[in-house]
Amino acid sequence: MPELPEVETSRRGIAPHLTGQTIRQLIVRNAQLRWPIPDDLAAKVNGQEITQITRRAKYLLLALKQGAIMVHLGMSGRVRVVNAELPAEKHDHVDLVLASGQCLRFTDPRRFGSWLWHPSPRSEQLLSHLGPEPLTDEFNFDYLYPLCRNRKAAIKQVIMDNQVVVGVGNIYATEALFASGIRPTRSAQKVTQQQLKQLIQHIKRILAAAIEQGGTTLKDFTRSDGKPGYFKQALQVYGRAGEACDSCGSTIKTTRQGQRASAYCPSCQK
DNA sequence: AAAGACACCTGGGAGC
DNA sequence: TGCTCCCAGGTGTCTT
Structure with missing residues (x-):
């Protein structure tokens, strides 16, 4: 994957475009990632405001007023902020369309990435066993x-x-x-x-x-x-x-x- | 309990 | 040109 520096670089790159934005629509072109994207994810995020973008391990957490979207890039995943009108290409599986007219576009040829709702039993399970962040004093x-x-x-x-x-x-x-x-x-x-x-x-x-x-x-x-x-x-x-x-x-x-x-x-x- | 194998999936490059 | 084989940033789960 993208290893931790790539995920952190992605977080910093997208955060200014997403923070404070309202989600207008979630477009899922291919839900078959590492785990299927939950059917009700769009309903949960639609109309919500993104409050902040954080990272835990290699997970990107898009925090909303209620809950969060948990994104993993897998081996070949990538996120970009593009104009929502830009035509999607072959491996552009998800668009998170914002009120600004831009969207967060998720591209992942190998589909080892994931988009999950957090908190959910699966997200809790994935995060619960993780060790400390390497850049904190806790890792000594x-x-x-x-x-x-x-x-x-x-x-x-x-x-x-x-x-x-x-x-x-x-x-x-x-x-x-x-x-x-x-x-x-x-x-x-x-x-x-x-x-x-x-x-x-x-x-x-x-x-x-x-x-x-x-x-x-x-x-x-x-x-x-x-x-x-x-x-x-x-x-x-x-x-x-x-x-x-x-x-x-x-x-x-x-x-x-x-x-x-x-x-x-x-x-x-x- | 711990270590190893396997699984998911596509694309690119090497070799024939 | 095209086929086959191997390899690739991750990580959960099943077998030894």
Whole structure:
């Protein structure tokens, strides 16, 4: 997906256009996303004012006077604010039409995203088990160390576990581990305390830098204004298997963890 | 209880 | 040109 920086960039991009606006209509062209869009979602949101746009993990929450719309971008989702008259294209599944004449347009080729009503049993279920936000003080050594201390799983799997910390996807987990000199396959319990402290700092630093630069542009992601993010050029190992490590010149290798590619420098990461 | 496999879905690129 | 195969930012759920 869009990882956390992309979601946050989207939130910041759309918020000024949505906040304070009244919803005129919800157009659902294809309700078959990860979960079907609820049939009664349009009835619930129609005529309501959007009070604020917030984010929890990778969920965008469009808060209304009553309740909220909970949007997830999945792997290939994207939201943009466009003129409501702009013709919809193939993967433009949802439009949230505003009184301003603009609409929030949701595009998602793979349809792993979701639009749900919140609160609902499903939304509560999805949010209830989530760990802390990585950019808050709550995500610190005293929190993470006890979770790693007796855990045999690979450190990469642990930091990508939403119950441990949210918003660290494959790209940023890969990059933070490189920056910390930790092999992604290393058992969490064998990461030293010093390395764990560094890892936490690098996760925060890299996520913050990516947000600052508007997210990482890969295949599908563009910012809500349609401009690409600029972080991709800063990637040190992700997507660079076979190339030379910028730091030591060794060839970057790739392995698979949890059916997901994991790039690392065999020399810099032990 | 924890780790791994599989599921959802489309598009792009590599190789033949 | 076109076919087949593999891969991709996520994450809930089912199997070991």
